Structures are given as C-alpha cells and as structure tokens.
Amino acid sequence: MSTDSDIEPNRGPEPTLEQPETEPPTPADDDGESTPNDHPESTADPDGEDSTEETTPAEGVPDEPPASFRATIQAAYLKTALSSLRALVDEARIRVTEDGLTVRAVDSANVAMDDLELEAAAFESFEASPGTLGLNLDRLADPVRLASKDDLVQLFLDPESGKLIVVVDGLRYSMACIDSKTIRAEPTLPEFDLSAAVTVDRDALQRGVKAADLVADHVRLRMEAGVDALVIEAEGDTDAVTLELDGDDIEVLAAGEASTLFNLDYCKKLVRTIPAGTPVTLDLGEDFPLILSYELADGDGAITRMLAPRIET
Amino acid sequence: MSTDSDIEPNRGPEPTLEQPETEPPTPADDDGESTPNDHPESTADPDGEDSTEETTPAEGVPDEPPASFRATIQAAYLKTALSSLRALVDEARIRVTEDGLTVRAVDSANVAMDDLELEAAAFESFEASPGTLGLNLDRLADPVRLASKDDLVQLFLDPESGKLIVVVDGLRYSMACIDSKTIRAEPTLPEFDLSAAVTVDRDALQRGVKAADLVADHVRLRMEAGVDALVIEAEGDTDAVTLELDGDDIEVLAAGEASTLFNLDYCKKLVRTIPAGTPVTLDLGEDFPLILSYELADGDGAITRMLAPRIET
Amino acid sequence: MSTDSDIEPNRGPEPTLEQPETEPPTPADDDGESTPNDHPESTADPDGEDSTEETTPAEGVPDEPPASFRATIQAAYLKTALSSLRALVDEARIRVTEDGLTVRAVDSANVAMDDLELEAAAFESFEASPGTLGLNLDRLADPVRLASKDDLVQLFLDPESGKLIVVVDGLRYSMACIDSKTIRAEPTLPEFDLSAAVTVDRDALQRGVKAADLVADHVRLRMEAGVDALVIEAEGDTDAVTLELDGDDIEVLAAGEASTLFNLDYCKKLVRTIPAGTPVTLDLGEDFPLILSYELADGDGAITRMLAPRIET
Structure with a gap:
C-alpha cells in the first residue's frame, strides 16, 4: 500500500470494516497520514510527495461555497453519479470550478474510495465560480429520484439563503448546504503499478x-x-x-x-x-487494491473506484 | 368550522388525530352535536338547521337491511369506491334505495370524510328495496380483489341467511353483514363558501x-x-x-x-x-377544509371528500 | 389409510403437522412401519406386501453415489422439478439409473409426499451409472436460479472430489453431496382406489x-x-x-x-x-388423500403428489 494512501486493506478471516484507530482525530484535520506498508511484494510507485488533502484532491478550490453556481443536467447522468457516491458516503465535498465538478470520497472504514468528475460538457448548461458545496447526498437524491429519466434537473445556489435549489419538472426543492469543512476531507489518491x-x-x-x-x-x-x-x-x-x-x-x-x-x-x-x-x-x-473505472455522462465525465484487498491471515 | 359539522381541524404542531372527547357516547347516538367555531375569519355559511344523521345523510332510508338487493357492477367501479372508503373506515352503513347506493363515512379522528354515491345507472343491473347494509369493507374487498378489471361482480342479499353473496367469475363468497346500528352513524355534511x-x-x-x-x-x-x-x-x-x-x-x-x-x-x-x-x-x-370531488363509474357516481385543516398554533 | 403408508391424516380442528411419535427412530431405518387404519369406511386397496423403502421406491438403486453422472437439461425443467420437491423437503435422495432420475420425498410431518421422475429423454444429454445422489435441494436451486429460462444446465459428478458440478452459462458451481443414507429414506407409496x-x-x-x-x-x-x-x-x-x-x-x-x-x-x-x-x-x-399428477419436461417426466386429508373431530 502506498504510504500516502488512506485506503487500507481489511484483514480476514473476519474483515474489520470499522477501523477507528486509523481515523484522523477530526475529519477536517485528515492529513493523509502514512500507514505501514502492508505489501512487501508491492510494486506500487508512491509519489512520496508530502501532499495534503487541502491541495491535492481539490486542486486549489476554496472550501467556501462558490460565489455563483447554476447548472442543468440530464437526470440520468446525475442519478448515476449520486448512486455511485452514496454507496460509500452520506455527505461529500463537491468541488466546483469553471470546468465542472469533482468529488472524492472514502467510506468510513477506509476500504473503498470514489474519485468522480463531471466536466462542464456533461451539463446542458454550466456556469460556476470556484468553490465547494458541502452536500448531504441522500437529501439531494430525494428530488432527483422524482425526475423521469429524460427530465432535466436544474441546480443553482441561492446566494441570499445559501441553499441549493433543485428544480425538476416544475418542482422546486430547496436544500440546506453543509459547511464543507465539517465533512470528512478527501483522501489522497494512492498510485499503483498494477500488472x-x-x-x-x-x-x-x-x-x-x-x-x-x-x-x-x-x-x-x-x-x-x-x-x-x-x-x-x-x-x-x-x-x-x-x-x-x-x-x-x-x-x-x-x-x-x-x-x-x-x-x-x-x-x-x-x-x-x-x-x-x-x-x-x-x-x-x-x-x-482493485481499480474500477468507467465513463459517466456519455464520456463527459468519469469515475475511478478503488477497493482495498482483503488480506487472508 | 360550521356548527353542524363533525369534522374538526386537528391542531399543530403535533396533530392530534385521536379526539375521544368529541366522540359521541355511542356511535349509534351520534347526533351531529355542535362544536365551537374555530374560524373567526370563517366565510362558511352553516345552514343552522337542526339536522340529524337519521334523516340528512340517509334521506329516510331505514337502518334495517333491504328486503331485496341484487346488483351487478364492473369490478373496476367497485374497487375504486371501496378503496376510497377504506382509506378512512373499516366498516360502513351502505344506504340502498331504488336509485342506487350512498355511503357517508368519517374517520375515527374526525379529520376526513367521504360522501359517495353510485347511481343505479353505474350498475349493469340493479334491483333493490330501501334499506341499509352494514358491511365490513375490508372483507368485501377480499373477493373483489380476486376479480380482473373487466370482470363483473354480482352482489345480492340472501334473504334467508341475511348474508351478502358476492359472485366473481364462478367464485361465490358469502359474507356476514353487520347490524348497521352498531356502525358509527354518518356525520352531517358541513357546508362552506370556499373562495x-x-x-x-x-x-x-x-x-x-x-x-x-x-x-x-x-x-x-x-x-x-x-x-x-x-x-x-x-x-x-x-x-x-x-x-x-x-x-x-x-x-x-x-x-x-x-x-x-x-x-x-x-x-x-x-x-x-x-x-x-x-x-x-x-x-x-x-x-x-379542503373538498376533493371526482366522478365514479364514468359519471354514474361521484365522491366528495373533505379534509380538515391543520391549524398552526 | 393403507397399512403400508407413511402418510397420515392430520387431525382437526387444530391440525398437528408435527407427529414425532410416528417418526421412525432414525431416518435411515425407516422401514414403512404400519399405522392403524384411520378409515373404517375406507375403500382403499392396500397391497399388503411387506415392501420396504430399500427396494420399493429406489428399485434396487444402490445408496452409494453413481460411478459416473453427467447430464444437461433445460433450466426450466430443472427449476420446476426443484421447486416441487423443495415445497416439502430440504434434502433428498436422487436415485440415478441409465434411464433417468427418480425422487420420492415426504415432508417432516408426514402429510404430503412427492414422487417425481425425469426420464433420460427429458435431458439434452444423459449418461449415468446407477447410484444415489444425496443433495441439499436449496443449494442446488441457488445456481439454477441464476440461469435464464432458455439456458441449459450441465450437471456432473466429479469422481475425484465427489462434488456435484453445476455449470450455467460459464458459471461453475461446485457443491458438496450428502451421504444419502443420512437423508430420510423414501416412504413407500400407498395405493388407493379413489372414486x-x-x-x-x-x-x-x-x-x-x-x-x-x-x-x-x-x-x-x-x-x-x-x-x-x-x-x-x-x-x-x-x-x-x-x-x-x-x-x-x-x-x-x-x-x-x-x-x-x-x-x-x-x-x-x-x-x-x-x-x-x-x-x-x-x-x-x-x-x-388427494393425489395430484402432472407432466414434467413436456411429457418426458411426471410427478405424483399426495396430500393427507385433515380429519374433522
């Protein structure tokens, strides 16, 4: 396992998905602490840089909400992205730039990670300034579930209330955002040379x-x-x-x-x-670890999912 | 709220659907007792007549079972009528005349009421003398559920056993009637001038x-x-x-x-x-109150449903 | 009830499906012991022969696994046979000969019995030597459930491991067999002259x-x-x-x-x-008893099911 990864194998025969001792003291302070290398036979190529979650995953995007955010997307694209992320986490930091959205999330047991990108081209329209939306994904999924496959979903941040407005076929859902700094920080991405x-x-x-x-x-x-x-x-x-x-x-x-x-x-x-x-x-x-990759939004987005191995003892 | 109504608003923030103090001492003695007017701003136009459930809702139909009752109806029509009523009550007084059926029922918390009519024309055939069938609607729904949408359902009262016979595509279901006087009496219909x-x-x-x-x-x-x-x-x-x-x-x-x-x-x-x-x-x-009205049996019947408001305190 | 039957009526008004006193001391020793004739009015024609389950139901098939067994069958045929048997038992002795399979099973309360045959012609291919497969039917149903209706299911006994291999569309499921002598023996078939x-x-x-x-x-x-x-x-x-x-x-x-x-x-x-x-x-x-008979595998198999009456007391 790379030394800068938050992903750890869970050990058999009884997998321990809860590993509180490896949790950072507070989620916001998660700094990608190193873990012992579990793979003497490893061919992984850790970059060894002292990267932190502040810069690496978010590429300099501020933790504050964007000054403006307004986007329209096909419901099917959004549903797929949400159900992937919700398999691992309830809340996530949605990093917004002019180029689109990125989300990186690791499950609470540090066993599986999603690294997701939706480019601006994945949206029917997309206008945003850089910033981070802290969102409860289950709540966001609620109004999206009411959309038919061919419906468009409009998303925009109301600058006055700070709420995210989700509009689906005449239905307007207003949801509170979460201070993104209270959501567990993104893990750093381990790198492997898989054969x-x-x-x-x-x-x-x-x-x-x-x-x-x-x-x-x-x-x-x-x-x-x-x-x-x-x-x-x-x-x-x-x-x-x-x-x-x-x-x-x-x-x-x-x-x-x-x-x-x-x-x-x-x-x-x-x-x-x-x-x-x-x-x-x-x-x-x-x-x-297993790496699963597939396209989102007909090629205008992608997701890389990583799953730690279960080591037999 | 009109003074001759049994429907009362339930009060928030925690709605109280159980209001035993407003229940009549025995259901059969329910006489549409007056309740305090909860709406100083009300534009309702209560008729003020001292109407009682004995005459108003049943229009003089005797509480005894009809001497004869024999009717055939499309399963879909009967299913719709039953599921509406069953949303509010388990048992009901079915008022039968030569002109068809009427049912008026209020839920046990006095929050919602159904006023339903199926004219004789809603039936493929209909022959009845005036009287009242006391029926457990859940039991009646059981054999009706076995009917396909296009099946006809035959209903007739066996004068010897006093049972209601329900025939669906060769299946004969015999169900005991209930003394209608043991079923909660129909509420009087409040009248409103809604804007x-x-x-x-x-x-x-x-x-x-x-x-x-x-x-x-x-x-x-x-x-x-x-x-x-x-x-x-x-x-x-x-x-x-x-x-x-x-x-x-x-x-x-x-x-x-x-x-x-x-x-x-x-x-x-x-x-x-x-x-x-x-x-x-x-x-x-x-x-x-909200009043919802729609046709039954392709226009040969109708239902008026009333829902008391939830008053914010 | 015939004197050589293991099927017994259960007595009302509260049917007793558990009749431990009628269970043989150990399943493997079940020898079709006689039970009192419950039907003075019976017109049954018990054959009276001292038949035992060793010879009658299995027709001389040895209790040991067959030396070879390899068969391919349409998934739908196998699903039907399995779901019939699984209505009564979890495990069964599958009697194999060159001519096909036979299974006879009685439920633990001795109330219902299945007597099933799949001829070699019911299979796309069938090669077997005589013997008995002791199988957990629930486990066998697991991989079969993954087959589509038109899939073929291959079954063969691995002579080395003694396991039954089930192959469905590229999926290979290897399941342990059970010593057939530890599975409750087949009941003898009662004979009746039903009118x-x-x-x-x-x-x-x-x-x-x-x-x-x-x-x-x-x-x-x-x-x-x-x-x-x-x-x-x-x-x-x-x-x-x-x-x-x-x-x-x-x-x-x-x-x-x-x-x-x-x-x-x-x-x-x-x-x-x-x-x-x-x-x-x-x-x-x-x-x-009621006897239900129907064809399996489009006529290349058959099942006879018997259900003991519930005697009103």
Missing part, C-alpha cells in the same frame, strides 16, 4: 458477484500472465463458484499475473451502483 | 404530495386571487419543496385567495386512493 | 386456494356422483367461499362421490409450485 487490466461489461461482474454471494462473504478476482481471461471465484465451507470470462465477454488490456481477494459486501455495493450495460475497466495486481 | 376552486389531474397532486413527504409531515395548498395557479408546498426544518401547477396542468374554476395547511398522512391516503389519471376538483379557502 | 378423478388447470386450483385463504385455514374438495363439476369450498367463522369448476374448465375422468377436507397451507405450497397453466389431474375420495 493486469481488463474491460468487462458490468452485467458480467454482477453475475459473478451474485454467484459468489451464494457461497461466501468474499470473492477473488484472478488473471494469469498471457491468458485472456478474467476469473471471478469464491469458496465457501462446502461449496464453491467460478465464473471464467473470456472471448467476446472481455477485452484484455494487460495480461499480467493478478490474484486478489475482496470483501463481497463492498463488491456488491460497487457493482450494483454501476449502470447496467456499462463497460468497466478493472486494474488488478497481486493482493493489491 | 377558490381548481380542477387538476390526480397524478399532479400525487407528485406534490410525494415531494412534500420528502421534507415535512404537512403540506400547504395555496392559490392567489386572480392568479391561475395552484401551489403545493411543504417546509421542513432545513429543506422545502414547492410545486406550482399552472397552464395546461390546471383548470381554475374560481381564482380566489386560499391557503391552508393539511396533515400529510391524510393527504397521502386520500390522493393514493383516487385512480391514476382522474380529474379532481379542489375547493379551497383560508384555513378551511 | 373420483378430474383434470383441471393449475390456475383454477390456485384461484380456489387463494379464495379459501380469505376465510379459513382448510379447504374442501368435493365431487358428486354423476355430476361433471369440481367444487372447492372453505368455511370460516362468519364467511364462506365456493368455487364451482365445470364445463370447459374441467375434464371429468371419473364422476364418483368424493369429499375431503385439506390443510390449506399444504394446498398452497403444492399448488404454488405447479407451473402456471399446467393441466393437473386430481384423484379424490371420501376423506382420502
């Missing part, structure tokens, strides 16, 4: 995860050097499942050696919140 | 009620004098929603000043039990 | 059972000598339902006198697990 990469349809992943769920509470993803196949497998006390994806089902980008065990509950959350039919690129290593 | 009236599709109401439910436990309906718009709004502790219906969505019948707060649970019950796509006429005042 | 028989669509039965469920916890099936009708009726404390099936809805095979009361929960389980639209033949007597 295997493959693109696969989300529905195939969903099938493997569902099958694994029949027999175990963890799942292994595996590739062999030089072999064009992704293997999803799970082993319970008496029964086992294996789903081998090959041929037209996958596109192997790097046929390296890879095998890592993951907590199944996290896999289910991550895969469930990827829209059906989405091509997903997986980067895999040997007992390294 | 605003508008016709709107039930689905638009449903949308407003669902949105209100995201933020609060009450909802305000509002119209402005001379403005062709109906506003549905709700305000929670931090968030608020507003749905403004105008243009083609509504037909304003009287563009008077109106603004009243209602308990959201009651609104949900009432709106949910109106069939999707039904045009509903709303009569509104300033802190006055 | 009435009728074929009826499963959906009509479902309708009658659902209607009965509105008023009671038991249901009576009734036919009259010389009358082409099947009557399904139930009587509760105050309400009653009757569904008379006649005309094109039924095909009477034997218009004898028959009337028997059954536990409704069992009826619901049995009818629910018959595929919609299946023609089912019912054999009925006077306070005798």
Whole structure:
C-alpha cells in the first residue's frame, strides 16, 4: 500500500470494516497520514510527495461555497453519479470550478474510495465560480429520484439563503448546504503499478458477484500472465463458484499475473451502483487494491473506484 | 368550522388525530352535536338547521337491511369506491334505495370524510328495496380483489341467511353483514363558501404530495386571487419543496385567495386512493377544509371528500 | 389409510403437522412401519406386501453415489422439478439409473409426499451409472436460479472430489453431496382406489386456494356422483367461499362421490409450485388423500403428489 494512501486493506478471516484507530482525530484535520506498508511484494510507485488533502484532491478550490453556481443536467447522468457516491458516503465535498465538478470520497472504514468528475460538457448548461458545496447526498437524491429519466434537473445556489435549489419538472426543492469543512476531507489518491487490466461489461461482474454471494462473504478476482481471461471465484465451507470470462465477454488490456481477494459486501455495493450495460475497466495486481473505472455522462465525465484487498491471515 | 359539522381541524404542531372527547357516547347516538367555531375569519355559511344523521345523510332510508338487493357492477367501479372508503373506515352503513347506493363515512379522528354515491345507472343491473347494509369493507374487498378489471361482480342479499353473496367469475363468497346500528352513524355534511376552486389531474397532486413527504409531515395548498395557479408546498426544518401547477396542468374554476395547511398522512391516503389519471376538483379557502370531488363509474357516481385543516398554533 | 403408508391424516380442528411419535427412530431405518387404519369406511386397496423403502421406491438403486453422472437439461425443467420437491423437503435422495432420475420425498410431518421422475429423454444429454445422489435441494436451486429460462444446465459428478458440478452459462458451481443414507429414506407409496378423478388447470386450483385463504385455514374438495363439476369450498367463522369448476374448465375422468377436507397451507405450497397453466389431474375420495399428477419436461417426466386429508373431530 502506498504510504500516502488512506485506503487500507481489511484483514480476514473476519474483515474489520470499522477501523477507528486509523481515523484522523477530526475529519477536517485528515492529513493523509502514512500507514505501514502492508505489501512487501508491492510494486506500487508512491509519489512520496508530502501532499495534503487541502491541495491535492481539490486542486486549489476554496472550501467556501462558490460565489455563483447554476447548472442543468440530464437526470440520468446525475442519478448515476449520486448512486455511485452514496454507496460509500452520506455527505461529500463537491468541488466546483469553471470546468465542472469533482468529488472524492472514502467510506468510513477506509476500504473503498470514489474519485468522480463531471466536466462542464456533461451539463446542458454550466456556469460556476470556484468553490465547494458541502452536500448531504441522500437529501439531494430525494428530488432527483422524482425526475423521469429524460427530465432535466436544474441546480443553482441561492446566494441570499445559501441553499441549493433543485428544480425538476416544475418542482422546486430547496436544500440546506453543509459547511464543507465539517465533512470528512478527501483522501489522497494512492498510485499503483498494477500488472493486469481488463474491460468487462458490468452485467458480467454482477453475475459473478451474485454467484459468489451464494457461497461466501468474499470473492477473488484472478488473471494469469498471457491468458485472456478474467476469473471471478469464491469458496465457501462446502461449496464453491467460478465464473471464467473470456472471448467476446472481455477485452484484455494487460495480461499480467493478478490474484486478489475482496470483501463481497463492498463488491456488491460497487457493482450494483454501476449502470447496467456499462463497460468497466478493472486494474488488478497481486493482493493489491482493485481499480474500477468507467465513463459517466456519455464520456463527459468519469469515475475511478478503488477497493482495498482483503488480506487472508 | 360550521356548527353542524363533525369534522374538526386537528391542531399543530403535533396533530392530534385521536379526539375521544368529541366522540359521541355511542356511535349509534351520534347526533351531529355542535362544536365551537374555530374560524373567526370563517366565510362558511352553516345552514343552522337542526339536522340529524337519521334523516340528512340517509334521506329516510331505514337502518334495517333491504328486503331485496341484487346488483351487478364492473369490478373496476367497485374497487375504486371501496378503496376510497377504506382509506378512512373499516366498516360502513351502505344506504340502498331504488336509485342506487350512498355511503357517508368519517374517520375515527374526525379529520376526513367521504360522501359517495353510485347511481343505479353505474350498475349493469340493479334491483333493490330501501334499506341499509352494514358491511365490513375490508372483507368485501377480499373477493373483489380476486376479480380482473373487466370482470363483473354480482352482489345480492340472501334473504334467508341475511348474508351478502358476492359472485366473481364462478367464485361465490358469502359474507356476514353487520347490524348497521352498531356502525358509527354518518356525520352531517358541513357546508362552506370556499373562495377558490381548481380542477387538476390526480397524478399532479400525487407528485406534490410525494415531494412534500420528502421534507415535512404537512403540506400547504395555496392559490392567489386572480392568479391561475395552484401551489403545493411543504417546509421542513432545513429543506422545502414547492410545486406550482399552472397552464395546461390546471383548470381554475374560481381564482380566489386560499391557503391552508393539511396533515400529510391524510393527504397521502386520500390522493393514493383516487385512480391514476382522474380529474379532481379542489375547493379551497383560508384555513378551511379542503373538498376533493371526482366522478365514479364514468359519471354514474361521484365522491366528495373533505379534509380538515391543520391549524398552526 | 393403507397399512403400508407413511402418510397420515392430520387431525382437526387444530391440525398437528408435527407427529414425532410416528417418526421412525432414525431416518435411515425407516422401514414403512404400519399405522392403524384411520378409515373404517375406507375403500382403499392396500397391497399388503411387506415392501420396504430399500427396494420399493429406489428399485434396487444402490445408496452409494453413481460411478459416473453427467447430464444437461433445460433450466426450466430443472427449476420446476426443484421447486416441487423443495415445497416439502430440504434434502433428498436422487436415485440415478441409465434411464433417468427418480425422487420420492415426504415432508417432516408426514402429510404430503412427492414422487417425481425425469426420464433420460427429458435431458439434452444423459449418461449415468446407477447410484444415489444425496443433495441439499436449496443449494442446488441457488445456481439454477441464476440461469435464464432458455439456458441449459450441465450437471456432473466429479469422481475425484465427489462434488456435484453445476455449470450455467460459464458459471461453475461446485457443491458438496450428502451421504444419502443420512437423508430420510423414501416412504413407500400407498395405493388407493379413489372414486373420483378430474383434470383441471393449475390456475383454477390456485384461484380456489387463494379464495379459501380469505376465510379459513382448510379447504374442501368435493365431487358428486354423476355430476361433471369440481367444487372447492372453505368455511370460516362468519364467511364462506365456493368455487364451482365445470364445463370447459374441467375434464371429468371419473364422476364418483368424493369429499375431503385439506390443510390449506399444504394446498398452497403444492399448488404454488405447479407451473402456471399446467393441466393437473386430481384423484379424490371420501376423506382420502388427494393425489395430484402432472407432466414434467413436456411429457418426458411426471410427478405424483399426495396430500393427507385433515380429519374433522
């Protein structure tokens, strides 16, 4: 694990998703403290810079709300972005610039992370000055859920009340923002040099995860050097499942050696919140975090999701 | 509130739906006792007559079961009538005459009332002598639920056993009637002179009620004098929603000043039990009961529903 | 009741589905012990032979796993067979021969029994030597549930590990078998001379059972000598339902006198697990078990289900 990462593997056989000892004293003071390197065999390439969450993830965007923010987006795009983030966190710092939105969030157990971007081009219209919106994502999802797939959702910050106004087909929802500094700071992004990469349809992943769920509470993803196949497998006390994806089902980008065990509950959350039919690129290593990447907003946005491995003891 | 009404506003901020002190000593003795006028600003026009439930709602129909009752009706018509009534009461006095059926029922907290009529023309066939059926509506709904939308439902009173026989596509359901005098008597109908009236599709109401439910436990309906718009709004502790219906969505019948707060649970019950796509006429005042009216049985029946306001203290 | 039957009527008014005193000391020693004849009026024709479950139900198939077993079947066929059996038992002895599979299972209260056969012709391919698979049916249903209706399911016994391998569209599920001798032995099949028989669509039965469920916890099936009708009726404390099936809805095979009361929960389980639209033949007597028969696998298999009557005291 890279020394500047907040993502930590959870240890088996009983995964500990609650790791209070690794929590920063207060969320706002989270400074990407280093953790012991759990992977002697690691090929990761940590950048070693003393980066902090103040500058790295937000790229200099102030923590204060933007002076102006007004945007219109297809409901389907917003729904996908929200359900991905809500798989991990309830509240998030939405970083706003003239170029669009970015959000980076890690779940409370430091096991999974989302790094999401919606470019200005993803919106029907987008006008904003730099700043940060602190939002309760569950509340934002409420009015968005009332939108039909083809509806447009208008978002704008009311400078007087400081509230975010969400307009959906004549319905106007006014929601209080949260002081972004009270929301847990963004983690720094670890960097890895992973040896295997493959693109696969989300529905195939969903099938493997569902099958694994029949027999175990963890799942292994595996590739062999030089072999064009992704293997999803799970082993319970008496029964086992294996789903081998090959041929037209996958596109192997790097046929390296890879095998890592993951907590199944996290896999289910991550895969469930990827829209059906989405091509997903997986980067895999040997007992390294899994990186899932896919496009948002028909290519005008992207999300990178990271899941820490479950280390067998 | 009119002096001859059993409907009373429930008072906020915590609405009291249970008002045992206003219950008549025994349901059968309910005589429409007068209640203090809660609306100094009221423009209501109580008729002041000493009407009682014995004559007013039932129009002289005897409380005894009819000597004969035999009717056939489309399942969809009966389902709609039953689900409306069942939103408020479990048991009801069904008043039968040669001209059809009438039912008037008030919920146990005296907050909402249904006044329903199905004319003889609403039935495929209808033969009855005057009398009253005391029925458990939940039990009657059971066999009706087994009918397909296009099925006909036959109803007849077996004079020997005194049971109501319900026949649906070869299935014969025999249900015991209840002595109608043991069922709470019908309330007298208050009369109001409400200043605003508008016709709107039930689905638009449903949308407003669902949105209100995201933020609060009450909802305000509002119209402005001379403005062709109906506003549905709700305000929670931090968030608020507003749905403004105008243009083609509504037909304003009287563009008077109106603004009243209602308990959201009651609104949900009432709106949910109106069939999707039904045009509903709303009569509104300033802190006055809401009156919802719509057709039943393609115009051969009608229902008037009344909901007491929730008074803010 | 025939003297060599393990099926016993459960006695009303409170049916006792748990009858531990009639359980054999250990399941594997179940030898079809005789039970007192509960039907003085019985017209049953017990064969009186001292048959045991070792030879009768399994027809000489050894209790050991087959030396080889490899079969492919349409998912829909397997799903139907499994859901029928799972209505009564969790585990079963699957008897395998060159000619196909047979399973006979009785529920733990000795009230209902399934006798099922899938011929080799029911499979896309079938190669097996004689033997018995002890299987947890719930576990087997898990991977089968992941198959689409048109998928093929491959089953084969891995001779090395002794595990049953289930392959569905690239997914390989490996499940442990159970020592078949630890699974309750098959009951012997009672034989009856029932006076009435009728074929009826499963959906009509479902309708009658659902209607009965509105008023009671038991249901009576009734036919009259010389009358082409099947009557399904139930009587509760105050309400009653009757569904008379006649005309094109039924095909009477034997218009004898028959009337028997059954536990409704069992009826619901049995009818629910018959595929919609299946023609089912019912054999009925006077306070005798009900026999339900229908085809599996488009005629290349069959199931006979038996339900003990509920005797009114």
